[in-house]
Amino acid sequence: MATTELSTPLKAEVSLAIGGMTCGACATRIERRLNGLDGVEASVNFASELASVAFRPDIPVERLVEEIRSAGYSASVMQETTDTAGEIDQRVRSLGHRLLVAVILFMPLCDASLLFSLMPALRFPYWQWLVVGLAAPVVTWAAWPFHKAAIGALRHRTCTMDTLVSLGIIAATGWSVYSLLGHALPASGSVLFLITHQSGGAVYFDVAAGVTTFLLAGRYFEAVSRRRTGNVLRSLAAISAKDVVVLDATGAERRLPVALLGVGDRFVVRPGETVATDGEVVFGHASIDRSAMTGESLAVDVAPSDQVFGGTIAVGGRLVVRATKVGRDTQLAHMMRLVEDAQNDKAAVQRLADRISGVFVPAVLVFAALTLSGWLLAGGSAEQAFNAALSVLIIACPCALGLATPTALLVASGRGASLGIFFKSYQSLEASRQVDTVVLDKTGTITEGHMSVTDVETAPGIERAALLSWAGALEQASEHSVARAIATMAQQELGILPQVDRFVALPGLGARGFVDGHEVSIGRSQLFADRIAQMPASLATRCEEWEALGRTAVLLARDDVVLGAFAVADTVRPSAAPAVRELQALGLDCILLTGDNESTARAVGAVIGVTEVVAGALPADKVALIRRLQHEGRSVAMVGDGINDGPALATADLGLAVGSGTDVAINAADLIIVRDDLCVVATAIDLARRTLRTIRGNLAWAFVYNTAAIPLAALGRLNPLIAAAAMALSSGFVVYNSSRLRHAP
Numbered sequence: 001m002a003t004t005e006l007s008t009p010l011k012a013e014v015s016l017a018i019g020g021m022t023c024g025a026c027a028t029r030i031e032r033r034l035n036g037l038d039g040v041e042a043s044v045n046f047a048s049e050l051a052s053v054a055f056r057p058d059i060p061v062e063r064l065v066e067e068i069r070s071a072g073y074s075a076s077v078m079q080e081t082t083d084t085a086g087e088i089d090q091r092v093r094s095l096g097h098r099l100l101v102a103v104i105l106f107m108p109l110c111d112a113s114l115l116f117s118l119m120p121a122l123r124f125p126y127w128q129w130l131v132v133g134l135a136a137p138v139v140t141w142a143a144w145p146f147h148k149a150a151i152g153a154l155r156h157r158t159c160t161m162d163t164l165v166s167l168g169i170i171a172a173t174g175w176s177v178y179s180l181l182g183h184a185l186p187a188s189g190s191v192l193f194l195i196t197h198q199s200g201g202a203v204y205f206d207v208a209a210g211v212t213t214f215l216l217a218g219r220y221f222e223a224v225s226r227r228r229t230g231n232v233l234r235s236l237a238a239i240s241a242k243d244v245v246v247l248d249a250t251g252a253e254r255r256l257p258v259a260l261l262g263v264g265d266r267f268v269v270r271p272g273e274t275v276a277t278d279g280e281v282v283f284g285h286a287s288i289d290r291s292a293m294t295g296e297s298l299a300v301d302v303a304p305s306d307q308v309f310g311g312t313i314a315v316g317g318r319l320v321v322r323a324t325k326v327g328r329d330t331q332l333a334h335m336m337r338l339v340e341d342a343q344n345d346k347a348a349v350q351r352l353a354d355r356i357s358g359v360f361v362p363a364v365l366v367f368a369a370l371t372l373s374g375w376l377l378a379g380g381s382a383e384q385a386f387n388a389a390l391s392v393l394i395i396a397c398p399c400a401l402g403l404a405t406p407t408a409l410l411v412a413s414g415r416g417a418s419l420g421i422f423f424k425s426y427q428s429l430e431a432s433r434q435v436d437t438v439v440l441d442k443t444g445t446i447t448e449g450h451m452s453v454t455d456v457e458t459a460p461g462i463e464r465a466a467l468l469s470w471a472g473a474l475e476q477a478s479e480h481s482v483a484r485a486i487a488t489m490a491q492q493e494l495g496i497l498p499q500v501d502r503f504v505a506l507p508g509l510g511a512r513g514f515v516d517g518h519e520v521s522i523g524r525s526q527l528f529a530d531r532i533a534q535m536p537a538s539l540a541t542r543c544e545e546w547e548a549l550g551r552t553a554v555l556l557a558r559d560d561v562v563l564g565a566f567a568v569a570d571t572v573r574p575s576a577a578p579a580v581r582e583l584q585a586l587g588l589d590c591i592l593l594t595g596d597n598e599s600t601a602r603a604v605g606a607v608i609g610v611t612e613v614v615a616g617a618l619p620a621d622k623v624a625l626i627r628r629l630q631h632e633g634r635s636v637a638m639v640g641d642g643i644n645d646g647p648a649l650a651t652a653d654l655g656l657a658v659g660s661g662t663d664v665a666i667n668a669a670d671l672i673i674v675r676d677d678l679c680v681v682a683t684a685i686d687l688a689r690r691t692l693r694t695i696r697g698n699l700a701w702a703f704v705y706n707t708a709a710i711p712l713a714a715l716g717r718l719n720p721l722i723a724a725a726a727m728a729l730s731s732g733f734v735v736y737n738s739s740r741l742r743h744a745p
Contacts, residue, residue: 012054012055012056012057012059013052013053013054013055014053014055014061014064014077014078015050015051015052015053015077015078016050016051016053016064016065016068016075016076016077016078017049017050017075017076017077017078018030018044018049018050018051018068018073018074018075019049019073019074019075020072020073020074020149020152021044021046021049021073022146022149022160022161022162026046026073026160026161027044027045027046028044029071029158029160030042030044030051030068030071030073031043031044031051033067033068033070033071034051034053034064034067034068037055037059037063037064037067039055039056039058039059040053040054040055040056040059040064041053041054041055042054042064050078051068051075061077065077070156071156071158072152072153072155072156072158073152088223091223092220092223092224094145095145095216095219095220095223096220098141098142098144098145098216099142099213099216099217099220101137101138101141101142102138102142102143102209102212102213102216103213105134105135105137105138105142105209106138106206106209106210106212106213108134109131109134109135109138109205109206109209110206110210112130112131112134113131113205113206128180131205131206132177132180132205134205134209135173135176135205135206135208135209138208138209138212138213139169139172139173139205139208139209139212142212142213142216143165143166143169143208143212143216145162145216145219146162146165146166146169146212146215147162147166147169147170149162149166150162150163150165150166150167151166159361159362159365160361161361163361163365164361164364164365164393164394164396165211165215165394167365167393168208168211168390168393168394169208169211169212171386171390171393172204172205172207172208172211172390173204173205173208175204175386176204176205176208204390207390207719211394214729217732240258240274240310240311240332241258241273241274241275241276241277241310241311242257242258243255243256243257243258243276244256244257244258244261244267244276244277245267245268245270246261246265246266246267246268247266247267247268247320253268258276258277259327261276261277261323261326262323262326263323263324263325263326264322264323265322265323266282266320266321266322266323267279267320267321267323268318268319268320268321269286269308269314269318269319269320269321270314270318271286271314271315271316271317271318272313272314272315273313273314274310274311274312274313275288275308275309275310275311275312275313275314275319275321276310276321276323277310277323277325277326277327277330278307278308278309278310278323278324278325278326278329278330278331279307279308279321279322279323279324279325280305280306280307280308280321280322280324281302281303281304281305281306281307281308281319281320281321282304282320282321282322283304283319283320284303284304284317284318284319284320285301285302285303285317285319286301286302286314286315286316286317286318286319287300287301287302287314287315287316287317288300288301288302288308288312288313288314288315289312289313289314289315300676302319307324308321309330309331309332310325310330310331310332311330311332331674364392364393364396364710365393367392367396367710367714368389368390368392368393368396369389371385371388371389371392371713371714372385372386372388372389373385374714375388375389375716380716384716387716387719388713388714388715388716391713391714391716391718391719392710392713392714394713395709395710395713395718395726396706396709396710396713405695405698405699407698407734407735407738408691408694408695408698408737408738408741409423409691409695410738411738411739411741411742412429412687412688412690412691412694412741414742415687415741415742415743416684416687419675419680419683419684419687420673420674420675420677420680421671421672421673421674421680421683421684421687422671422672422674423670423671423688424669424670424671424672428654428670428671428688429688429689429691429692429695430692431635431637431653431654431670432637432654432685432688432689432692433688433689433692434635434653435588435635435636435637435653435654435685436587436588436589436634436635437588437589437590437591437629437634437635437636437637438583438588438589438590438591438636438637438638438639438681439590439591439593439622439625439626439629439636439637439638439639439648439652440580440590440591440592440593440610440639441593441594441622441638441639441640441641441645441648442592442593442594442601442604443570443594443595444640444641444658445639445640445641445645445658445678446572446573446576446592446604446608446678447570447571447572447573447576447604448570448571448572448573449570449641450485450570451482451484451485451552451568451569451570452485452488452489452568452569452570452571453485453486453489453566453567453568454551454567454568454569454571455542455546455551455566455567456468456564456565456566456567457538457539457542457543457564457565457566457567458563458564459536459538459539459562459563459564460536460538462563462564465493465494467556467563467564468489468490468493468494469490469494469497469498469515470498470515470518470520470556470558470563471486471487471490471520471522471556471564471566472486472487472489472490472491472494472497473490473497473498473499473500473513473515473520474500474503474511474512474513474515474520474522475487475490475511475522476490476491476497476500477500477503477511477513478503478505478511480505480511482552482554482568483511485568486522486554486566486568498515498516499515500513500514500515500520501513501514501515502514506523506527509523509524509526509527510522510523510524510527510554511523518558518559519558519559519560520556520557520558521556521557521560522554522555522556522557523554523555524552524553524554524555525543525553525555527555528555528557528562534561534562535555535562536562539555539562539564539565542565542567543555543565546565546567547599548599548603549569549603550569550599550600550601550602550603550604551567551568551569551600551603552567552568552569553565553566553567554566554567554568569600572604572607572608573676573678575676575677575678575679576607576608576678577607577608577609578678578679579608579677579678579679579681579682580608580609580610581609582679582682582683583681583682583685584609585682586682586685586686588637588685589612589634590609590610590612591610591612591613591614591625591629592604592605592608592610592612592613592614593614593617593622593625593648594613594614594615594616594617595615595616595617595618598613598615598616600615601613601614601615602615619645619646619647619648620647622645622647622648623647623648623651625648626638626648626651626652627651630653635653635654636652636653636654637652637653637654637655637656637685638651638652638654638655638656639656639657639658639673639681640655640656640657640658640669641657641658645657649669654670654671654685655669655670655671656669656670656671656672656673656681656684657669657671657672657673658673658676671684671688687741690741691741694737694738694740694741697737698734698737698738701730701733701734701737702730702734705726705730709726709730
């Protein structure tokens with residue numbers, strides 16, 4: 001829906017839980033009321049029953065709530081502690097009970113109507129009041145949700161889909177009572193009309209009960225589908241810790257509610273406990289189970305300086321963590337907001353559907369009146385005219401239009417969350433349909449993002465343990481990423497390392513120091529330029545092989561004699577090559593993009609199966625590449641994780657950020673991939689495409705259904721009972737079609 005252009009920047013935002021909506025027209029009406037306020041922009045989602053409102057800070061929230069209530073709906077500020085699950089469960093139970101009563105009474109009502117119509121000999125005195133008795137609970141108590149909503153709309157001088165439903169039920173019931181009292185008819189006219197096309201004083205109790213039963217069934221299954229999808233978000237919210245053990249300045253432990261945890265606080269995570277919030281490990285080693293949050297089946301090992309996220313579970317080992325983000329700033333809270341924002345987002349075609357729904361109900365009321373008049377003016381009987389007008393009222397309800405987009409988004413975003421995929425907007429779905437090229441950042445996306453030792457080669461006669469001991473002792477004194485990789489490997493294999501004396505860092509070359517009384521040097525080949533000729537041939541050969549593969553060769557010399565070498569590289573993720581194959585299977589061209597050197601980039605490209613490689617790219621170069629591809633007519637998706645990827649992610653038609661990446665990348669992207677498995681990138685694009693196809697199919701069905709059904713009803717080709725079933729089945733089709741996304745891909 002188009003929103004008012006504001007001259008004052010909007011700063012305040014609030015989510016409002018809306019009650020009483022029954023169709024897309026309700027959402028449109030609330031949007032129109034809120035957007036009519038100066039300084040307010042609102043979007044209302046019928047399926048999630050939420051209003052996202054941006055407004056000037058000087059406007060009180062109570063004013064927004066009152067505006068919604070004045071339109072005939074309930075509203076309350078959505079808090080993090082709001083028990084929406086309980087409200088949805090209560091609604092499902094209420095609809096279930098009413099539906100059960102309606103089904104139990106509707107079946108014998110139809111049987112009795114048919115029996116007494118076809119076999120008059122079975123009639124007994126006042127038999128017709130048996131039909132009234134069976135129908136009365138259905139058209140009153142079971143149908144009360146429709147009547148209540150219609151009364152509320154009438155009180156505020158509006159009309160909704162429930163106005164049509166309630167009018168149809170009341171009209172059918174009222175005509176039937178009038179016929180019984182005024183004509184004392186011996187048969188149920190709707191069934192008799194259906195079977196024999198007999199005209200004259202018909203009663204429609206079975207139609208009124210049928211309309212109620214079919215529509216209650218549609219409402220019930222819609223509510224069940226909504227509750228099932230909402231369970232994904234509630235399960236995400238439920239995994240967060242409720243309290244935490246905090247260490248004070250003296251090291252003493254105190255258990256506090258998580259809400260009192262602040263940035264910089266140190267807290268303890270024991271085996272089996274949930275990590276309270278996002279933070280950095282300062283002490284200890286453990287395996288972290290992130291399956292509840294990302295869907296990953298394998299636990300991840302963490303050590304000091306590693307990041308951990310709130311909602312994950314320590315499988316083994318005790319950790320001391322320093323909180324870096326708390327409350328709404330944590331990754332879990334951020335991902336949940338992404339899901340909610342995506343569900344509240346609307347496509348242009350859905351806004352059109354909402355606008356149509358907004359004027360549809362009064363138009364149908366006018367059309368029903370014209371149908372009634374037209375039949376009477378054409379010489380038709382009163383029963384025929386009433387039958388056609390009633391059919392128009394019943395079949396025209398625009399439920400399917402209102403459910404088409406939000407229902408699919410609810411299911412898709414819930415399915416995505418369970419897979420570790422988070423949609424930020426509907427635009428990301430629309431962009432996915434056009435994408436034909438995927439640009440993949442190398443460092444931190446295709447690769448692990450940190451250096452590690454891939455190979456060790458010793459000179460003849462030198463033991464591996466001795467080489468690691470000398471190298472580890474020297475490198476543990478350095479902060480360089482290559483040095484940390486070598487020191488980490490040495491510590492893992494040997495444990496405690498010797499101490500280095502007179503350590504000297506040699507910027508751009510390496511380091512030098514004394515270990516066990518001997519001078520040890522470690523670094524690139526330039527550091528040993530005058531000793532390369534004396535280096536063993538086996539070492540020289542291995543270094544050449546490593547360099548050809550894009551790895552960094554690090555040499556170690558003891559007392560000016562080169563004794564060994566290490567191959568260090570940012571290793572390729574195990575899932576990178578399978579992910580590229582899956583993207584190519586979707587018909588997408590893949591390009592590897594990096595700021596690294598050409599040889600390293602080519603080597604990584606060969607490993608993952610990408611032939612088109614762009615190396616040595618600065619952030620501006622990455623943006624220029626995206627724009628060049630777009631100028632060539634390509635639709636580009638960019639996958640990245642770093643700060644320098646932010647501009648390219650924002651420029652691309654579809655930006656996908658790895659969830660472990662920086663906030664800049666996450667904020668610039670359209671899709672967030674939380675799992676470390678890069679194959680999820682292809683899954684995300686496939687899910688987005690399926691969702692878009694489902695939405696378009698829903699809307700096409702809804703438009704075609706309403707366009708074709710109303711004229712048929714006006715021409716008398718649809719019995720009111722069949723019209724009720726068709727309308728309910730139309731909404732049911734939209735819900736079912738959307739629910740199939742729950743099992744994709």
